[in-house]
Amino acid sequence: MERKIILENIEIEGIRSLEVYRENGGYKSIEKALKTMTPDEVVNEVKTSGLRGRGGAGFPTGMKWSFIDKKSGNPRYLVCNADESEPGTFKDRYLLQHIPHRLIEGMICAAYALGANTAYIYVRGEFKTIIGILNEALKETYKAGLLGKNIHGSGYDLDIYVHTGAGAYICGEETALLESLEGKRGNPRLKPPFPAIKGLYGCPTVVNNVETLANIGWIVNNGGETYSKIGIGRSTGTKLISACGNINNPGVYEIELGLPVEEFIYSDKYCGGVKGGKELKAVIPGGSSVPILPKNLMLKTAEGQPRLMSYESLSEGGFITGSMLGSGGFIVYDEDACIVRNTYNFSRFYHHESCGQCSPCREGTSWMESVLYRIENGEGKMKDIDLLVSIASKIEGNTICPLGDAAAWPVGAAIRHFRSEFEFHIQNPEIVKNIKHGKLPLTPKGE
């Protein structure tokens, strides 16, 4: 079933401007929320909708909102996390570039529900064009009286500011983002206290992903009940998936959760099959940090059930035979892709992006990178494979923030499912040394 919530009307010319966006039904939810609903009613609608955080962790949004400390008397903040920098994920960029008002509309509803009078959009520093687009969109919105003092005559005030990061992946972690927003070094904070109690400037704060907030307008307009009927089980609604890798049609797709993975990869409506008619080898379904899965486990779960694009189905089997929906960065590898090189590449990324605050991540990520570098360049030893598994398991769960886990999971999973490729690299140093760019025709196919 085709259903568009976030990308609805995206094909309309000029939808980026407020005028066209409003002509097509935009900003109706503001009037409905501000004039006919109390903030708690909005929170309840979101709770009913079953909407889950689209940034990767999948935490129920309504529940996150209900944790916000309303008793302290401190000002409350809403922060939109637009620091999308996970390799393989580019859904928020697409959304912001083409339909920025969807986010602003959602943010106004969300800020009203939380009782926040100030909201921030923390944009990744590399998104130069998007910063301009967002500022332009905010300017229009202020002009139309949808932001600022006394919106729609409801007595509710809201200011939204765009804040740009300086190019650090770690600032996508919510507490590091808040530190960075406060003008400090982007080091993640220790939790608890959670941002809902002590966030920005020590005040109650909710940090939500762009895509999560983009859903709020629709939920207010159509009701949480209607939203909860879309999707499958506890994975309600639609999800933006950014598909890339060796496929015929890379791009951003809005899918209803519960779509079979096989259909998503092979249907011409979506990825359109593996490029060049080659065989599918492996898929990373949720951005570089989630475990890679070989073809057989990607299309079917260990029990033989068809694998679906949903939070539950993708994580079925835990990390042994499953993965995660994560942020929806869907990376496809064909039969010629080299898993070792790919793992080395990811590990290099996480080494570069570690903040260096806690010792397992700081030391472990660089260690993993150097061991993988040796294997990739034909200088590895057999015991290095077990060493990598051991390092990964020692970083996992022992760090302040999830970056340590994100660095450890891809390494652990690659060795779990494609150990023979690592062994091949070690046993055939001459072949490996002479191949420069990842293509390894002699590599045995993953089991």
Add this chain to the structure above:
Amino acid sequence: MFKVTIDNKSIEVEPGTTILQAARMIGGDVVPPAMCYHSELKDSGGKCRTCMVKVAQGSVADPRPMPKLVASCRTEVMDGMVVQNITSPEVVDARKAVVEFLLLNHPLDCPVCDQAGECDLQNLSYEHGTNTSRFEEEKRTYEKIDIGNLIQFHPNRCILCYRCVYAANQLTDNRVHGILYRGEKSEISTFIHQAIENDFSGNMIDVCPVGALTDKTFRFKNRVWFLKPMDAHRECTKCSGKATLWYRGEEVYRVTGRKDKYGEVHDFICNECRFEKKNSSDWVIEGPRKIESYSVINQNHYKNVVIPSVINPIKETME
């Protein structure tokens, strides 16, 4: 009062106490080691991950265990919390892992390091480390840096505990010291190689758990285990004047703050007391400083030492 049980030993503590503080109140084996936490420095702790413990029961109200190991230095106790430190194999494993990570790029130059004998990292690796390393790569190395004419910084030894950063920024007015770069390349640094010149900068040496920040007036002068620590005080307009003098014979080799058994100084001293008053006549001597029995500074006066029995596998054949 909250009741908390750590390694089967219970204690009642005030709400707001951290697990580490509660463990220190109980004392003995239940105390997790801590490298980056310093009770006098706000925001310190949580970074080195050596003090991680398992919370087997969250509280009476919510008895679920916590999903991951937690940093005991920054986790507050709840009523009815049950904590496992050395009784949990998971904790022991994680601690071993952290020691391995901390020692990866550490030069292990204890024989020429002034901190040897009173080094937290040395103690930690004796207790939780292994005697071999799985790290085959080249260690990262840096040049030594002078932070003013009183302190020398050896970046190779630094474990990035951030303690000196908090000390420099909290004991004096200006924010003068921070962290540069990120990840494995991060290093502590003053603002573009400036000297830290304020009356309390010397405390950065005392809070450093390893030999990264050393007293330039004491460098290579002596080994700590040849020195005899004496508590002493003097009238000082800037600080508490409570210090420890380190004697060899009649000569005072150095002056430091008074470190407790967890390596923490609670009365910070000024640079005048630390660097300029090195004569016995400047001070009122209180008496010998009590040093923990396991410390090498107690040379020839060890208490409760277990003498290892020599195992000779071929003894029977020999007889």
